[in-house]
Amino acid sequence: MERKPVTRGIEGIARQLLAPFLGDQLAFPGWKLIGWDAEQGICLTFESEQEYPLLLELENRNDRLGCYARTARFNVCARRQFTDTPLSEGDRRFVDGVVAVVRHQETLLPDRVRPLSERRTMVREILVDRLLMPEGMGHYYINPYVGCMIGCSFCYVIDRADFSRRLEGLPQVPWGHYVDVKINAADVLRHEVRSAQSGIVRMSPILTDPYQSAERHYRITRQCLEVLLETDLTPVVLTRAPRILDDLELLKRFRRILVGFSIPTDADEYRQIFEPHADPIDERLAALRVLHAAGVRTFAVIQPVLPMDVDRLVESVAPFVAAVRLDRMYVGERVRHLYDEHGLGECATEAFADETIGRLTAGFRSRGVRVDSLDDWRPLLEP
Numbered sequence: 001m002e003r004k005p006v007t008r009g010i011e012g013i014a015r016q017l018l019a020p021f022l023g024d025q026l027a028f029p030g031w032k033l034i035g036w037d038a039e040q041g042i043c044l045t046f047e048s049e050q051e052y053p054l055l056l057e058l059e060n061r062n063d064r065l066g067c068y069a070r071t072a073r074f075n076v077c078a079r080r081q082f083t084d085t086p087l088s089e090g091d092r093r094f095v096d097g098v099v100a101v102v103r104h105q106e107t108l109l110p111d112r113v114r115p116l117s118e119r120r121t122m123v124r125e126i127l128v129d130r131l132l133m134p135e136g137m138g139h140y141y142i143n144p145y146v147g148c149m150i151g152c153s154f155c156y157v158i159d160r161a162d163f164s165r166r167l168e169g170l171p172q173v174p175w176g177h178y179v180d181v182k183i184n185a186a187d188v189l190r191h192e193v194r195s196a197q198s199g200i201v202r203m204s205p206i207l208t209d210p211y212q213s214a215e216r217h218y219r220i221t222r223q224c225l226e227v228l229l230e231t232d233l234t235p236v237v238l239t240r241a242p243r244i245l246d247d248l249e250l251l252k253r254f255r256r257i258l259v260g261f262s263i264p265t266d267a268d269e270y271r272q273i274f275e276p277h278a279d280p281i282d283e284r285l286a287a288l289r290v291l292h293a294a295g296v297r298t299f300a301v302i303q304p305v306l307p308m309d310v311d312r313l314v315e316s317v318a319p320f321v322a323a324v325r326l327d328r329m330y331v332g333e334r335v336r337h338l339y340d341e342h343g344l345g346e347c348a349t350e351a352f353a354d355e356t357i358g359r360l361t362a363g364f365r366s367r368g369v370r371v372d373s374l375d376d377w378r379p380l381l382e383p
Contacts, residue, residue, distance in 0.1 A: 142185075242287035323374065
């Protein structure tokens, strides 16, 4: 572990790249930058007169992957938040303008040679000056940590997170073996909520699990929840860790809160193959039942759909959740060897995903459970 807190170089690098958007020297009529992040690639969120905000994501250039456009260093992905509506012609003209600026600005970025890592595991205590990230439409997110010690090999943020670390010049450390701890997160959040409008705060997106092992020592997630308790902001917490029950009494004090568990299979034998460092499925289900019994509004995320007994999973989850999100494996090539080594090749197919999601959808809906993309959380919070 780093001996004293540090500030991250990626913030300054990203500000250099995004300088035209952060200052007054560049304007796109009708468009406003409302938020940006550099922890999983570089992400920019813009608002326009349309209802849904537009998200641009800059990833490491990879010609094998589809994207909206490519620059010398980036794949550029673009989509509207909270909707499947395709980009309009006006959207495309705007995105093309942003891409042109990025092409010019990326020439200013450092081209670093990454040092060799002296350690297989790296824990840094870091100081931040931003925490509450706006997504538009009254949605925000918080990353109490950067990196995740659970380290699921199918996580599609692995390459994005490593790209940000490479831009910063950090040594390459395997996913699941590094975490940045935002030790001043609660103080920063306490200042930010003074000017934040009421809304929904996700804790957290894919980049980290808010109740991973580091939380037992640092309690960053709990400190942030304690700040949010005194506001009109509604937390949405997603985890794989029954450790969240350590904060049950705090969670019960919120007037409105959503707590979810990632439960991609009903069988722990498959969890051990694909999520070997995550908590057992039975323990997650038990924690879900405790939260539900305590009156906390709960949901489940079944993503990616792993090999499972569909009926048993529905029976285990449906009585204890208000909604579920279902989705497939998106980086199957990274874990295809796991399917093959365990004789599960048929479960790695699109046909398996389509059939399983279809059966899960029917099963949950027949029990009155909402099946939703869970991108816009507002309907789930309605009485």
